[in-house]
Amino acid sequence: MDKQINNGSLNFIVIDGSTVQEPGAKETTYRLHVAIDLMSLTLREVNVTTDKVGESLDHYQLTAGDVALVDRGYNQPKSLVPLIDRGGHVVLRYNPHSMTLYERCNEPKGVKIDWEQRIRDLNGQPGAIPVYLCHQDKRIEGVVHAMPLPPEQAAQARRKAKQRARDKGRTASQKTLMLSGWVLIFTSLPEALLDTKSIAELYRVRWQVELVIKRLKSLLDIDRLRARKDSKLADLYLHGKLLFAAVTQKIAQRRFGRAATTMDGDRSITHWRLWRTIANEIKAGLTACFPKNERFIDDHVKSLCERPRKRKLQGLPGRVLELIIEGRGGGVSLT
Template sequence: MTHESLVDDGWAETIELLGGEDLLTQSARETKAFLRPRGVRSASDLLRLTLAYCLGKVGMRGVVAWAAASGIADISDVALLGRLRNAGPWLQQLMGHLLKREDAGLAKGRLIRILDATAVAKAGAYEKKNNGLWRMHCAFELEREQFDFIEITDQSEAELIDRVPVVPGEIRIGDRAYLQAERIAKVMAQGGDVVVRASWKNARWLDANGRAFDLIGFLENCREEVCETPARLALKKGEPVKMRLIALRKSEAAAQEARRKINKEAKAKGNKVQPQTLIAAGFVLLVTSLDREEFPADTVLKLYRMRWRIELAFKRLKSLIGLRSPPAKDPRIAKPWILAHFLIALVTEPLSQELGVSLPLERRAPAAVARHPPDRRLSDRYHLYSTFLGGPAPKSPCLAISLARTTTKAQVSVHAKAILAPMPLRGRWPAGQRGALSRWHFS
């Protein structure tokens, strides 16, 4: 088996996961990302170059040199730069194909989506000085454990609870940044329900009769661990939004820690803390439009506790897949750079059941076990695609071999020669990594 055959086999699988060659070509022409085969023969080759640049660490010149040596494309770095500038809408459309929802998934129960945003810094000294950011607004579907909406903006656009198109019947979960009465009303008008963390002073509170509601008085009179009352969120125009207000009393230690942080932050800014803020710091406040009979207070609290899942997904994107600040200042390059990382995360997700852990722990070299523990399966799958794309080599040749599903010593030898030998762009591999092959154990 040659290096090229190993790489092409993996890339063919990637193309199938993205919908096939025909879909890639059609979408590339619709978005004008690929119109003429000048230097690049096909849309799939253009996608391969795009991902190799965005996910790799060899730069534009390194990518075009690798492409020429591999027979993928004969193109200059300037020409590739021009191609990448037009790739943003195309990558967005490919992600839309992967995120397309199947109606069968909704029949099992109500759709639960968690909304949040993460950010990476913009490139350049000026942007760094002025806190320039690329903000990714995301929706995370809880049942499928993956993103189903992604939109990239700069730091000027805030997090909005109605930014994501509403699926009738869905339950939308957000932190206190999404307590936006006007926009919550729009979500509910389209058939959605919300569970949002609340702050005592970021909304105009009304009681069930439409009169001003004393939220702090309600908290002071709360003697149970969980208290609930009907409430309304006043709008600038129109009828108030009918909601349920749920208050969960924090433990004494958690309440004291929250108050300590509030006092510390106020002191640093030279502000005075209001007594109401210290009272509210002892509670977790939620507002929801869910029916009380179907979703009692304890169930609503359990739903909100699942919000940490999107935080974990963001952590994986940045620490395992390698999402970081784009190297280019041009938005036409920076946005495809970010989209490529989300795209590879979506592509690798269906492989979780197929690949699982690369090899049983007892059959891996000790050095590889130390560097790649079994709980880093997403990272392993990313390194697999990096190898197929010609990006940065895996940190351990044992990892690449295990992901190629080799089971015999002869196959290990073949794959080792294929992976280790033809990598002139990356320099020589450390002797310790080559030596790991000789220490490979088989039971």
């Protein structure tokens, strides 16, 4: 760990997933597994899977020195422990209901943490709780940073917890209601390196991956899939859009430089504006090339056609069309 810090080799990677639906679908068809570099705010890796594949750190090529910032969907010891064991690190929104952590003690079988008691011991103040993360025969040291929500946000979180329980025909437990008023973040980074305040500030920056996904959808239309699941056209569409994103990102880096692409200083330009400008230029260039080459005219027209639909596009009634044809044959114009 000290060697990584001294070498400046800690790379903060923000990871999240999103979904794409085929035409007419109400449920997930494909999943996008997105990883961005937090310093440059650029795409580092994107994987496309079907709806049967869930979120996991196993989708990404993470190595020693990488620090993965992930949400509560990644509370999975089977993927967290191997990453930490090979020199990587995590900053994770911890969910006590999804993943068990253990007290830092010498008990061979480990002692599960009583989170109700631990939270009470903090007396409403932020704090760091040393823990063990275990999987099979591995035991990893970590820290859970606990931060109380402001009263209004805590009350709102408890109302949502009660509503979720009612939707499932249950009553929210006291433990659930207590934990709803706190933000718990697990990390394998030592407290001496990043304290509770710093970890909280770092986790908030995870929002940047949401903005990247929003750009992929709102500017590049990656979620407007015009093909059925498992078809070659669907595969071409999704990976073609990712190529579009890579080209857009590369042009932005070359044209605007570090001022527009890094988080290590004051930022006055948003990536959304840059991507929109460049994406529009690329679209205009691609569209302009079709009419100039007769070979592409049929393909160009086909690409502009409407998708198959039950209700056909309107046309003239048969009798009206006959009158027009008869009129033209007799030298009379009806149009």
